[in-house]
Amino acid sequence: MIAVELRKLFRRPRTWATIAVLNALPVLVAVLLVLTDLAPRPGEGPPFLSAVLRNGALYPLAALAIVLPLFLPIAVAVVAGDSIAGEASAGTLRYLLARPAGRTRLLVAKLIAVLAFVLVTVLIVAGVGYVLGTTLFDAQPVTGTSVSGTSLTPADLGGRTLMAIGYVAVSMLGVAAFALFFSTLTDSPLGATMGALAVLVASSLLFTLDAASPIAPYLPTRYWLSFVDFFRDPIHWRDITRGIALQGVYVGVLLAAAWANFTTKDITS
Amino acid sequence: MSGVIATRGLVKRYGRLSAVDGIDLDVRAGDVYGFLGANGSGKTTTVRMLLGLVLPTSGEIDLLGARMPRAGRRVLPRVGALIEGPAHYGHLSGRENLALLDASGPGARRRTRRRRIDEVLEQVGLGGVGRRPVKAYSLGMRQRLGLAGALLRRPELLVLDEPTNGLDPQGISEVRELLLDLHRTGTTVFLSSHLLAEVEQLCSRVGVLDRGRLVLQEQLATLTAPTGATVVHTPTPDRVRAALDGRVTSMDGERVVVRGEDPAEVNALLVGAGIPVTGLALQRPTLEEVVLAATGTSTDRVESR
Known part of the structure; x- marks a missing residue:
């Protein structure tokens, strides 16, 4: 079942088109930086971008930081929102369930497929960023620099990059869980995707509002950018662990709700 | 079974x-x-x-x-x-x-x-x-x-x-x-x-x-079992009614329904009386008749109350 869902997802032209579009922005940014040599001042613009002109090895992280606030969540919401609702609107859901695929199994397989999509996408963004960083910029793999200003060994930098990629993937799971839950509520994939995005926009907006500060620690997007903390010396674990715990709670609750809804639902599509 | x-x-x-x-x-x-x-x-x-x-x-x-x-x-x-x-x-x-x-x-x-x-x-x-x-x-x-x-x-x-x-x-x-x-x-x-x-x-x-x-x-x-009646087609339905007195249950243009579950017997009587017969069959209800009799009006009609 899982293999079937992965085949469906990765044999679909749209999946690869989404990933390609996602990579277009970091490529454009890299080209502009090289042509103009105008890096944002430290502390402005996406994290890491100010440093890439000095060390191209940081570009994978800059690329992730560029796509993280909007593009990556949109891509994840599109794929996860489509998972059940897309089958329903195409009419294939009734055939899958009468086959019988089993409702819980189908939901789990869809979740794993979305998870695979998140990982593949994040890795491709990081990989494309690495290629860009080492070809377009001066890469100094020997002396990586932490955000705190101390130098890191290449092995250290590599390890921290992998951890950061993992953290970004975990952050995206929260988006996926929202979209998957909405996907079991409606027969319209667009509705499910927009629902998940509405949650993220609301969360980002509330985060900037002082009056919302009591609930700020519980907003799903609150700790997204904490992956930067992997590059402080020493690693600043506080927000990272909170971010993972928060995503864990959201994923757990939403998946339980999705399961409860989907397994007791009348399939009339 | x-x-x-x-x-x-x-x-x-x-x-x-x-x-x-x-x-x-x-x-x-x-x-x-x-x-x-x-x-x-x-x-x-x-x-x-x-x-x-x-x-x-x-x-x-x-x-x-x-x-x-x-x-x-x-x-x-x-x-x-x-x-x-x-x-x-x-x-x-x-x-x-x-x-x-x-x-x-x-x-x-x-x-x-x-x-x-x-x-x-x-x-x-x-x-x-x-x-x-x-x-x-x-x-x-x-x-x-x-x-x-x-x-x-x-x-x-x-x-x-x-x-x-x-x-x-x-x-x-x-x-x-x-x-x-x-x-x-x-x-x-x-x-x-x-x-x-x-x-x-x-x-x-x-x-x-x-x-x-x-x-x-x-x-x-x-x-759709036979109803026990025979359907006769004839250009002269009135003569059928005269010849088979009391056995005709309905008449509709050239189509006459006659009680009797043996078409051959009905045919013999009619031919004996010199009545031309153009069609002869056992009467069977069609599925459509059965279904219409069993159901009411179409359900996608929305009647005013």
């Missing part, structure tokens, strides 16, 4: 509306069961409940002797279904669609998958379809592919909802032959349709649904 589909007091309510209102289906092994009903009479809801897609409000369903929807994982692999038109992934070929569907559930051997797909495609007349994506298929081809999906695991029971939808007359006749072939090799067929002619040509048993209630469930042969 064991029950292949048996429901007891099956009810599905949506709010205050009863879509299915306490039906007791009884489909036996070897039947070709015609499930008739107007649009909106609850056919599709019933079919979906049989397959575990819609959960009943109350009542019981036994499918191949096991309680649904609990036994779905065990029983449904032995059932082939076509539910409200075919549905496929448009960007994949027919073959790939069948392979994905086959791999999505239990009870299908991977080793035989390729051979089974080739066989069913041949069977439904799509043997030479190649690698074309399904979005380039015509409606009739999609319907055939849907049927192929239902046949993929050589099911003991076929549940088909409007299987000839979108097919041209040749296609309809091919599908009918295919279903009769499958029936001969032991498949039980449950055919949901609003096409009376289709059911009359195919089915051995008929159930008629009207506004969520099963108003009729009987052998087709019993329903």
Whole structure:
């Protein structure tokens, strides 16, 4: 079942088109930086971008930081929102369930497929960023620099990059869980995707509002950018662990709700 | 005869509306069961409940002797279904669609998958379809592919909802032959349709649904059994009435209905009286007459109150 869902997802032209579009922005940014040599001042613009002109090895992280606030969540919401609702609107859901695929199994397989999509996408963004960083910029793999200003060994930098990629993937799971839950509520994939995005926009907006500060620690997007903390010396674990715990709670609750809804639902599509 | 589909007091309510209102289906092994009903009479809801897609409000369903929807994982692999038109992934070929569907559930051997797909495609007349994506298929081809999906695991029971939808007359006749072939090799067929002619040509048993209630469930042969009257066609109906005094039950233009279940005897009397006879037949009710008598007005009419 899982293999079937992965085949469906990765044999679909749209999946690869989404990933390609996602990579277009970091490529454009890299080209502009090289042509103009105008890096944002430290502390402005996406994290890491100010440093890439000095060390191209940081570009994978800059690329992730560029796509993280909007593009990556949109891509994840599109794929996860489509998972059940897309089958329903195409009419294939009734055939899958009468086959019988089993409702819980189908939901789990869809979740794993979305998870695979998140990982593949994040890795491709990081990989494309690495290629860009080492070809377009001066890469100094020997002396990586932490955000705190101390130098890191290449092995250290590599390890921290992998951890950061993992953290970004975990952050995206929260988006996926929202979209998957909405996907079991409606027969319209667009509705499910927009629902998940509405949650993220609301969360980002509330985060900037002082009056919302009591609930700020519980907003799903609150700790997204904490992956930067992997590059402080020493690693600043506080927000990272909170971010993972928060995503864990959201994923757990939403998946339980999705399961409860989907397994007791009348399939009339 | 064991029950292949048996429901007891099956009810599905949506709010205050009863879509299915306490039906007791009884489909036996070897039947070709015609499930008739107007649009909106609850056919599709019933079919979906049989397959575990819609959960009943109350009542019981036994499918191949096991309680649904609990036994779905065990029983449904032995059932082939076509539910409200075919549905496929448009960007994949027919073959790939069948392979994905086959791999999505239990009870299908991977080793035989390729051979089974080739066989069913041949069977439904799509043997030479190649690698074309399904979005380039015509409606009739999609319907055939849907049927192929239902046949993929050589099911003991076929549940088909409007299987000839979108097919041209040749296609309809091919599908009918295919279903009769499958029936001969032991498949039980449950055919949901609003096409009376289709059911009359195919089915051995008929159930008629009207506004969520099963108003009729009987052998087709019993329903359309001779009524004990003979229909005579003649240019001179008045002379028939004179010759067969008291036996004429109705007259309608050149068509005269005469009591008597032996056309030969009626014919002999008429010819003896020198009355020209242009047509002679045993009177049988058509399925349409039976169904119309059993049901009320069409359910998609919305009357003012």
